[in-house]
Amino acid sequence: MTDIVNLFIVKLRDYKFLVGLNLLLLFNYVVPFKSLAQSEKPNVIFILADQWRADAVGYAGNTDVITPNLDRLAKESLVFDNAVTVMAVCAPWRASFLTGQYPLTNGVFYNDKPLPSEALTMAEIYKEQGYQTGYIGKWHLNGHKRGEDAFSARDKPVTKDRRQGFDYWKVREVTHDYNNSFYFDENDEKQYWKGYDAFSQTDSAISYIKKNKDNPFLLMMSWGPPHNPYQTAPQEYQEMYDAASLTLRPNVPENLQDSARKVIAGYYAHITALDKAMGDLIETLESEGLTENTILVFTSEHGDMLFSKGFLRKQRPWDESIKVPMLIRYPDKINKSRKIKGPIDTPDLLPTLLGLSDISIPNSIEGTDFSSALLSGKDIENDGALIMLPVPFHEWNFSNGGREYRGIRTERYTYVKDLQGPWLLYDNKKDPFQNKNLINQSAYSELQDSLEKILQAKLDDTNDSFLPADDYMSQWNYLYDKQDSIRAPDYLQMNR
Known part of the structure; x- marks a missing residue:
């Protein structure tokens, strides 16, 4: 027993x-x-440059600008030939991107106005899905209090309740002093970027990537360049360009060509410096084994006229202002580079990224999710990207000839109207530099009518009644900054 x-x-x-x-x-x-x-879950890295127009990259056929890292990235990415900014100015683009909404919905249609804290944003959506979230660089969504100086908030910290879901935080509201640049950290403590800030910001991004590589993360890095001032890139990059040898677009007036070449030389120097920073970031993803499962996006919020048609900078409805470069690389799901010809608008970016990330699209988002087409190897089917300027301000205010407008940019055509009616019509295939305005010409009346119907349908869909600027400023209880509301009696007739 x-x-x-x-x-x-x-x-x-x-x-x-x-x-x-x-x-x-x-x-x-x-x-x-x-x-x-x-x-x-794919990591998402969104690299945003400020005022980088679509043709200022080597992969777009520009033989003057030096962008070897972006050119290599383009060979591994979706290349968007018609990435369009819904409103070609800083804060409105940022608010539209982060919310997937049009500017008249979220109320940021004028620089230095606040994005509402209750707005549902990109970081909050990804955070709900278990993502780490980080933001580095220029923010420009905190705004200033009514009655304060227009730029009063640009040197102040953005408090935690105004960060729209981003946790890792190395941010300044706005600066364009790229060599003497400070930021505020998560504790609102003031810190300084060493040297040229885009390089230090990229180093911070690389550090973030390495520390968070074992968890899904969303990281947005917002560089200040190539936004003016144009002549402040590191000297070694300025020395790469001889202004006298640069090629200009044929729509730069002859009397401004010398000035244009000097400005563009500095502009390209910034771009080549940023290309170096992009190369460092790409190398980090490769060395850390993160390339395949990372959605890497490079784009800009708007372009720069650079003296085309005699103008500098943005807000205007011409391609130099409204078209931006854009690349999306996601090797796990998109293993072949190809060009995307269909237009994609700013509010479409967030829902498309959510679709690529297999995240449901919230009802607050107004843009279109094009991820299915991108994943299936197809082009985007879109009858046009909406462009607008509800309120002209600052560099293109009323006294400078600014005007309210709405328009569409299709794959081939540009059609724009102001408050008095049809204003611009271009066949961008036959006339890529938009030198011949076809508006109200009998030979193009059928085309104009069809584009008008497309535009009006988009305005109806977004509840946009196309009112004068003063109406929108009153609705949102905004004040004009810097005497922008002073208009010449015939301002609507200017530049017709």
């Missing part, structure tokens, strides 16, 4: 050992599977 009892005890011990061993093995397998499931 004793032998039977002892045998039973031994067997029981063996059974407990096996059960424990199985539980240990099960635990060891479950944990990696859980980690694998987490890693299946």
Whole structure:
């Protein structure tokens, strides 16, 4: 009987050992599977430059500008030939992108006005899905209080409740002093970027990527350049360009060509410096094994006229102002580079990224999710990207000839109207520099009518009644900054 009892005890011990061993093995397998499931969520890195127009990259056929890293990235990415900014100015683009809404919906249609804290934004959506979130660089969405100086908030910290879901935080509201640049950290403490700020910001992004590589993360880095001042890139990059040898677009007036070449030389120097920073970031993704499962986006918020048609900077409805470069690389799901010809608008970017990330689109988003077409190897089907300027201000205010407008940019045509009616019509295939305005010409009346219908349908869809600027300023209880509301009696007739 004793032998039977002892045998039973031994067997029981063996059974407990096996059960424990199985539980240990099960635990060891479950944990990696859980980690694998987490890693299946793609990281998202969004690189935003300020005022970088669409043709200022080598991969677009520009033989003057030096962008080897972006050119290489383009060979691995979706290349968007018609990435359009809904409103070609800083804060409105940012608010539209982060919310997936049009400017008249979220109320940011004028610089230095606040994005409402209750707005549902990109970081909040990804954070809900378990993502780490980080933001580095220029913010320009905090705004200033009514009655304060227009730029009063640009040197102040953005408090935690105004960061719209971003946790890692190395941000300044606005600066264009790229070599003496400070920021505020998560604790609202003032810190300084070392040297040329885009380089230090990229180093910070690289550090963030390395520290968060084992968890899905969303990181947005917002560089200030190539936005003016144009002549402040590091000297070694300025020395790469001889202004006298640069090629100009044929719509630059002859009397401004010398000035244009000097400005563009500095502009390109900034761009080549940023290309170097992009190369460092791409190299980090490769060395950390993150390339395949990372959605990497490069774009800009608007372009720069650079003396085309005699103008500098933005807000205007011409391609130099409204078209931007854009690349999306996602090797896990899109393993072949191709050009996307269909137009994509600013509010479309967030829902498309959510679609690529397999995240449901919230009802607050107004843009279109084009991810299915991108994943299936198709082009975007879009009858036109909406462009607008509800309120002209600052550099193109009323006294400078600014005007309210609405328009569409299709794959081929540009059609724009102001408050008095049709204003611009271009066939961008036959006339890529938009030198011949076809508006109200009988030979193009059918085309004009069809584009008008497309535009009006988009305005109807977005509840846009196309009112004078003063109406929108009153609706949102905004004040004009810098005497922008002073208009010449015939301002609507200017530049017709």
